[in-house]
Amino acid sequence: MFATSLGDDGAELRPLEPWRAEELLAHMERGREFIGQYIMLPDAVVDLASSRAFLQAYADKAAADTARLWGIWVDDKLVGGVLFRTMDIKMGTAEAGCWLEPAAAGKGLVTRAARLIIDWAVEERAVHRVEWLVAAGNAASIAVARRLGMRKDGVLRESYPHRGKRHDVEVWSVLAPEWRAGKEGSEKQGS
DSSP: OOOEEOSTTSEEEEEOOGGGHHHHHHHHHHHHHHHTTTOSHHHHOOSHHHHHHHHHHHHHHHHTTSOEEEEEEETTEEEEEEEEEEEETTTTEEEEEEEEOGGGTTSSHHHHHHHHHHHHHHHTTOOOEEEEEEETTOHHHHHHHHHTTOEEEEEEEEEEEETTEEEEEEEEEEEHHHHHHHHHHHHHHHO
16 A cells, blocks of 8 residues: 555545545544535535546546545545646646545644645646645635745735635745745754
């Protein structure tokens, strides 16, 4: 199995692949309303067929090198995920995102997982700019962007229709040189 530890709390980051469709569906059932406050994923994954289709779409995008999807497991239970919703390697850009079920919120799981995938994108794939698009009302996700060292680029006013309401979307980003400088600062503080 391919898994990366996210710390001493039993949390791991693993590829979230089509064969895990039942697990993803069960996870969505546990967190559907909480997860769906700001993102469409729970509205897209409503039964086993749609769960498989969602995961297969990301497997196809991974094969085309245009997106990636990982799950976050705690004690062998899927509790959330991180992804590159889009990746344009030629342009050096990627859009990161996340979700968690309520029981996993507030434990730093998304921040730790996002650090791993952003570091991979910057160091292994030569991505220059990683974006984080977030509904302006999603304080938890905005806090993650800040912890990742991202800067707020601006607001796309009422650009995101979701569940009958138009949301402002904040655009946050980190550039490769900023990412590396932030890592160096963290490493020096740790020594």
